Amino acid sequence: MKYDVKKMMMNGLVFPAVGIGAVIGIWAILSQSAAPDLPSPLRIWQESKLYVLEPFTYRGELDQGIGLFTWLSLKMVLKGYALALLIGTPTGFILGSSKLFTKMFDPIFQILRPVSPLAWYPLGLVLFSQARNNTSELAALFTIAMCAMWPTVINTAVGVRAIPQDYLNVARVLKLSPTKRLFKILVPAALPYMFTGYRLSLGLSWLVIVAIEMLSGRPGVGGFLWQEYSSLIYPHIILCIITIGVVGFVLDRLMSVVEANVNHILNLPALIQRGLAAIFARRQLEVSHAVS
Amino acid sequence: MRNPKKYCEIWKLQKSFPSPKGPAIVVKDFDLFLRDGEFVSLIGHSGCGKSTVLSILAGLTTKTAGSIILADKEVRGAGPDRGVVFQAPCLLPWMSAFDNVMIGVDQVFPSAPRAQRRQIAEHYLELVGLADSVHKMPAELSQGMRQRVGIARAFALSPKMLLLDEPFGMLDSLTRLELQQVLLEVWRERKITALMVTHDVDEALFLSDRIAMMTSGPGANVGDILEVPFARPRDRKAVLEHPDYYRLREHLIGFLEGQDHRKPKPVAAEEPLAISAAVLSPA
Numbered sequence: 225m226k227y228d229v230k231k232m233m234m235n236g237l238v239f240p241a242v243g244i245g246a247v248i249g250i251w252a253i254l255s256q257s258a259a260p261d262l263p264s265p266l267r268i269w270q271e272s273k274l275y276v277l278e279p280f281t282y283r284g285e286l287d288q289g290i291g292l293f294t295w296l297s298l299k300m301v302l303k304g305y306a307l308a309l310l311i312g313t314p315t316g317f318i319l320g321s322s323k324l325f326t327k328m329f330d331p332i333f334q335i336l337r338p339v340s341p342l343a344w345y346p347l348g349l350v351l352f353s354q355a356r357n358n359t360s361e362l363a364a365l366f367t368i369a370m371c372a373m374w375p376t377v378i379n380t381a382v383g384v385r386a387i388p389q390d391y392l393n394v395a396r397v398l399k400l401s402p403t404k405r406l407f408k409i410l411v412p413a414a415l416p417y418m419f420t421g422y423r424l425s426l427g428l429s430w431l432v433i434v435a436i437e438m439l440s441g442r443p444g445v446g447g448f449l450w451q452e453y454s455s456l457i458y459p460h461i462i463l464c465i466i467t468i469g470v471v472g473f474v475l476d477r478l479m480s481v482v483e484a485n486v487n488h489i490l491n492l493p494a495l496i497q498r499g500l501a502a503i504f505a506r507r508q509l510e511v512s513h514a515v516s
Numbered sequence: 517m518r519n520p521k522k523y524c525e526i527w528k529l530q531k532s533f534p535s536p537k538g539p540a541i542v543v544k545d546f547d548l549f550l551r552d553g554e555f556v557s558l559i560g561h562s563g564c565g566k567s568t569v570l571s572i573l574a575g576l577t578t579k580t581a582g583s584i585i586l587a588d589k590e591v592r593g594a595g596p597d598r599g600v601v602f603q604a605p606c607l608l609p610w611m612s613a614f615d616n617v618m619i620g621v622d623q624v625f626p627s628a629p630r631a632q633r634r635q636i637a638e639h640y641l642e643l644v645g646l647a648d649s650v651h652k653m654p655a656e657l658s659q660g661m662r663q664r665v666g667i668a669r670a671f672a673l674s675p676k677m678l679l680l681d682e683p684f685g686m687l688d689s690l691t692r693l694e695l696q697q698v699l700l701e702v703w704r705e706r707k708i709t710a711l712m713v714t715h716d717v718d719e720a721l722f723l724s725d726r727i728a729m730m731t732s733g734p735g736a737n738v739g740d741i742l743e744v745p746f747a748r749p750r751d752r753k754a755v756l757e758h759p760d761y762y763r764l765r766e767h768l769i770g771f772l773e774g775q776d777h778r779k780p781k782p783v784a785a786e787e788p789l790a791i792s793a794a795v796l797s798p799a
């Protein structure tokens with residue numbers, strides 16, 4: 225056991241730390257020699273200190289702590305991501321269960337899927353031009369949904385198609401109503417695939433929001449990055465890149481944990497039921513003791 | 517008027533599957549009548565069409581021709597009036613044993629009070645010996661325990677008929693003997709008319725009132741029917757010691773071997789018989 229802990233420390237902390245150290249070292253050397261325009265690690269830290277050490281200070285719309293910027297971007301991501309799941313999940317279900325629907329719409333989906341967020345955003349602006357103050361936000365949400373829903377659509381469809389015939393036979397033998405069939409058989413059976421889609425969609429949403437902010441100048445990590453580029457404050461570009469990477473990584477890890485525990489989520493009602501049954505049984509025992 | 521000798525009638529059943537060389541006729545002119553409360557086994561070589569017949573009865577496969585009448589009604593499509601026990605128990609893995617039974621009970625008795633429905637599910641789970649594992653998930657149960665849930669689920673529907681497709685085929689021989697006993701005990705309570713597919717002659721003899729022997733395909737049907745005279749309730753030892761046991765067993769094996777000329781090597785069919793004979797032979 226002790227050996228295991230040591231190994232985990234090595235794998236989880238020491239080796240990554242050595243790797244990061246090496247990259248910073250090479251960076252420092254490059255910034256002194258081959259790439260004089262690349263800010264050195266030290267300069268990046270000195271110029272970014274304020275934003276990192278006071279992450280939640282508001283000094284102006286495009287001059288906030290990095291924590292605030294991240295929060296602004298995350299809020300947009302969560303809204304757009306929710307929209308992507310809301311549209312993507314049912315679409316995936318229909319795509320997975322209807323051959324006709326697949327024949328009709330799969331080609332369109334295949335064409336829309338590779339379209340870049342930079343192309344969707346202007347269309348969103350046009351579509352929502354009526355909503356005066358919210359145009360840019362609605363266009364951003366539209367763009368996230370259009371770009372990020374595809375992994376959810378496709379994985380859900382694959383999950384539905386992969387449901388074993390045995391489970392569908394249970395539904396047929398029991399003559400389950402369509403709603404019961406959906407919620408008692410199809411959704412639980414496809415859930416592991418759906419969550420793979422959800423994880424990939426979240427990663428895409430994060431990619432998209434940064435691009436949109438850069439395009440629109442909306443406050444957020446991407447907006448900050450673009451503004452600092454325009455103001456020639458290059459160290460902050462690096463700060464933003466690191467922030468974007470770290471946040472994306474954390475989001476992916478979080479979703480992986482959820483994904484790996486899908487089965488436990490499904491079992492939760494049964495676990496609670498079992499727990500209650502155990503408590504109830506003990507209660508009864510106590511009561512019968514008290515009586516006797 | 518219901519004829520008690522013809523509770524379930526299978527008339528001139530035919531099934532063909534499309535194949536590149538035109539339709540492949542698997543089952544043809546298959547006739548079989550079951551009395552009310554009768555337990556009938558269907559034996560035959562692997563691939564002859566036993567599962568196909570059962571699946572048509574369950575309404576999970578369409579028939580090409582013929583008719584099936586159950587309790588005076590033509591059978592159309594699948595429905596909970598026929599309880600099916602598959603070879604693999606195929607429990608829904610995201611539901612506890614109890615919920616796997618309950619989902620069927622809810623369908624069949626939608627207007628009964630919830631307490632009563634729970635009672636039905638609990639009753640059958642108890643009957644198959646799972647009183648202590650009611651709230652376990654399928655993944656926590658052994659293969660044999662899962663099949664017990666499968667049996668409880670089928671009986672809890674109070675179906676007009678039970679359809680069992682090699683229900684013990686995936687179990688080790690000891691568990692198989694144990695579950696045959698369990699099945700008999702549950703069945704004794706309400707003698708639901710049952711048709712069970714098996715390729716184990718000892719299993720068929722122990723459980724059934726009659727054994728229908730299927731010819732080998734293509735165009736398979738019932739070639740011979742054997743009445744099993746053992747008194748119920750049955751006890752394995754008494755059955756094995758019955759003076760007719762080995763004569764009946766020879767009859768079945770003789771029929772199966774007779775169906776075998778077309779196949780060059782009868783080894784595949786011999787093997788399971790040999791194993792069960794070894795387990796069963798009285799010391």
Ligand SMILES: Nc1ncnc2c1ncn2[C@@H]1O[C@H](COP(=O)(O)OP(=O)(O)O)[C@@H](O)[C@H]1O
Nearest residue numbers: 533534542560561562563564565566567568569
């Ligand atoms: N869906 C299907 N399509 C084509 N052929 C099938 C299909 N299902 C079964 N068959 C064929 O029908 C025959 C009988 O199969 P089955 O009823 O499963 O046999 P058994 O249960 O007696 O072993 C086999 O030769 C099999 O290849």
Ligand SMILES: [Mg+2]
Nearest residue numbers: 563566567568
């Ligand atoms: Mg079969």
